[in-house]
Amino acid sequence: MKLYFSPGSCSLAPHIVAREASLPFELVRVDLATHKTADGEDFYKINPRGYTPALEVDGEVHTESAALVQYLAEMAPEAHLMPPRGTAERQRMKEWLSFISLEVHKAISPWLFQSTTAESTRQAIHEKLAIRFAELDALLEKQPFLTGSSFTVADAYAFTIVNWTNFVNIDLAPYPYLRAYMKRIAERPKVQEALHAEGLSAEGGKA
Ligand SMILES: N[C@@H](CCC(=O)N[C@@H](CS)C(=O)NCC(=O)O)C(=O)O
Structure with missing residues (x-):
């Protein structure tokens, strides 16, 4: 799993959740001025909207901070990062x-x-x-x-x-x-x- 981030940006939210959930992930830094990743890839090819955060899971790229934090929490229910359903x-x-x-x-x-x-x-x-x-x-x-x-x-x-x-x-x-x-x-x-x-x-x- 790869988390595309830019320091201090909204990608910090899923970054915190991934760590609180003790999930294994790789951080990939994106320069939001050039829209290039740290290894020179065109970030628009990863997320056509060009913004972080983006989360790559099994070859699928997911976006949107509020949705990503829930997705990550669902991967580790034992971390109790969301209250029980229906409450x-x-x-x-x-x-x-x-x-x-x-x-x-x-x-x-x-x-x-x-x-x-x-x-x-x-x-x-x-x-x-x-x-x-x-x-x-x-x-x-x-x-x-x-x-x-x-x-x-x-x-x-x-x-x-x-x-x-x-x-x-x-x-x-x-x-x-x-x-x-x-x-x-x-x-x-x-x-x-x-x-x-x-x-x-x-x-x-x-x-
Ligand atoms: N709707 C997106 C917005 C993401 C967003 O605004 N990302 C900013 C950093 S906090 C960004 O990458 N801006 C650069 C750009 O849009 O090119 C979300 O909630 O995750």
Whole structure:
């Protein structure tokens, strides 16, 4: 199994899950500026959309962060990275995956990473993110993880995306519970392994 990744990008979510699940996998780095893999392959030939993460399993290539984290967790049910099927917690996990994807991931990326994004657009995104982060902060005041008392794939995804605040200069100080959550997730041994393997600092920022 091969995981195509770019350091600190959304591919960190399936990377964390693969490690939390103790699955064997090979990491293949992709340069998102040139869309070439570390060994010079044209990444568009692997994923025609050109973006990471992509996961190659038995010759099939799969994409989409929220779907990949669930696929990986299903490969290792003994790791309990998803609540049992048919429970309210399982449904919450799916809701959070969708929320992180549509309300946070795609609010930030690519807009806040592009120098050409208009200042008014940046301002609107910052205002929306403040509302989203305040909601997460209020939830995490009551419970340690998004779906309750256990770490799930939704936390791997949320950590990955909220970690971008390190790269786009958003201060998490107004959200103390979200900040404490980020620290708690970063300290997990498998998350540390993933951050290290991607060349990031122990806190998730640039090393
Ligand atoms: N819908 C995809 C989006 C993936 C995505 O936005 N990947 C970014 C990195 S976080 C990327 O590779 N951007 C470069 C590009 O689109 O060329 C997912 O949820 O996985």
